[in-house]
Amino acid sequence: MLTTVQEKTKTTFGTFFLPGPTEVRPEVLAAMTKPMIGHRVAEMEELMGAIQPRLQRIFRTKRPVYISASSATGLMEGGLRNGARQRVLSLVNGAFSDRFLQIARANGFDADALHVPWGHGHTPEMLAEALHGRDYDTVTVVHSETSTGALNPIRELAQVTHEAGDVVLLVDSVSGLSGADMRTDEWNVDYVLTGSQKAFALPPGLAFAVAQTNVLERAQVQKNRGIYFDFLEFERNIQKNQTPNTPAVSLLYALDEQTRYIEEEGLENRLARHRAMAERTWAWCDELGLEILAPPQFRGPTVTTVRCPEGVTGPKVAAAVKQQGFQIATGYGKLKDESFRIGHMGDHTVDRLEALLEVLTDVLRR
Numbered sequence: 001m002l003t004t005v006q007e008k009t010k011t012t013f014g015t016f017f018l019p020g021p022t023e024v025r026p027e028v029l030a031a032m033t034k035p036m037i038g039h040r041v042a043e044m045e046e047l048m049g050a051i052q053p054r055l056q057r058i059f060r061t062k063r064p065v066y067i068s069a070s071s072a073t074g075l076m077e078g079g080l081r082n083g084a085r086q087r088v089l090s091l092v093n094g095a096f097s098d099r100f101l102q103i104a105r106a107n108g109f110d111a112d113a114l115h116v117p118w119g120h121g122h123t124p125e126m127l128a129e130a131l132h133g134r135d136y137d138t139v140t141v142v143h144s145e146t147s148t149g150a151l152n153p154i155r156e157l158a159q160v161t162h163e164a165g166d167v168v169l170l171v172d173s174v175s176g177l178s179g180a181d182m183r184t185d186e187w188n189v190d191y192v193l194t195g196s197q198k199a200f201a202l203p204p205g206l207a208f209a210v211a212q213t214n215v216l217e218r219a220q221v222q223k224n225r226g227i228y229f230d231f232l233e234f235e236r237n238i239q240k241n242q243t244p245n246t247p248a249v250s251l252l253y254a255l256d257e258q259t260r261y262i263e264e265e266g267l268e269n270r271l272a273r274h275r276a277m278a279e280r281t282w283a284w285c286d287e288l289g290l291e292i293l294a295p296p297q298f299r300g301p302t303v304t305t306v307r308c309p310e311g312v313t314g315p316k317v318a319a320a321v322k323q324q325g326f327q328i329a330t331g332y333g334k335l336k337d338e339s340f341r342i343g344h345m346g347d348h349t350v351d352r353l354e355a356l357l358e359v360l361t362d363v364l365r366r
């Protein structure tokens with residue numbers, strides 16, 4: 001068992017191109033083997049205190065960044081339970097944005113969907129029209145739809161949301177943040193969440209979010225915001241560099257290592273590297289005459305969904321690629337057979353992507 005793990009971490013970094021979880025650098029994995037510390041001791045507060053400003057720079061915010069020992073779904077639910085009053089409009093363009101809608105309904109909110117075809121994004125005009133004369137108090141949206149590769153124009157959608165009055169925008173940027181540009185404060189994003197296992201290139205198990213003060217004000221009068229994702233508790237604790245419950249200590253070590261690494265690379269360079277990987281992927285699709293699901297104006301920098309050419313399926317392509325030592329994903333949900341997805345996010349490089357595309361070219365030309 002141990003040998004298998006050791007052998008695995010020895011292989012060349014840059015073969016695991018799933019759009020989540022993404023490949024984790026050996027240094028990050030190693031950081032998690034450090035001994036436990038108590039969570040009400042000075043060392044923990046120092047660790048949390050060192051991580052916090054780095055997270056704020058990644059989120060481009062002055063607000064504290066909450067750290068949750070949960071997967072991202074927890075903070076999707078938390079955003080709704082703290083921030084929504086009653087009437088929710090969910091912008092749906094794929095599986096994860098549909099999940100946001102389902103979470104709203106499962107928590108007792110009165111939620112409608114504004115659908116566009118999978119692969120597309122939502123225009124500000126569309127949202128303005130849907131909000132006009134209606135009583136929605138909350139809009140949910142996915143920044144980077146991991147099921148399709150579509151990127152939504154968050155800055156414009158936030159503007160239109162606020163023009164409609166006392167409406168808040170809850171943004172899922174799970175496969176966006178740290179790979180796609182997200183300017184939380186500058187764009188007036190009321191709430192944005194992400195997970196550790198996508199563009200952050202950490203192991204799964206942590207989620208991060210920023211809630212602006214208008215969301216906290218709503219939380220104060222919410223009777224049913226629960227305990228585990230109570231933002232008032234997150235807020236009170238993060239001010240003291242603490243967490244409401246036992247933190248995932250090992251994952252915080254990983255986060256410490258990775259946020260340091262992201263600062264070293266520089267956020268702008270990291271975003272540019274993601275754009276370069278995406279553009280290389282799109283150019284490769286053109287070279288091979290392959291169709292990309294998302295139209296050019298809605299393409300995101302972290303994941304590309306490619307329609308399968310005649311005679312192959314998503315699972316067949318993924319299996320053939322795996323035989324050559326690389327991993328990509330099939331299409332998601334209803335797109336499983338007709339497409340495959342390349343997760344060009346996290347700590348991958350254009351060079352390793354090039355190696356993957358060579359294998360894919362070979363597989364598709366067989």
Ligand SMILES: *Cc1c(COP(=O)(O)O)cnc(C)c1O
Pocket residue numbers: 020071072073074096142144145146147172173174175195198
């Ligand atoms: C992966 C993903 C989620 C779900 O995250 P979990 O960590 O599995 O809870 C939600 N939204 C998007 C856009 C995702 O890519």
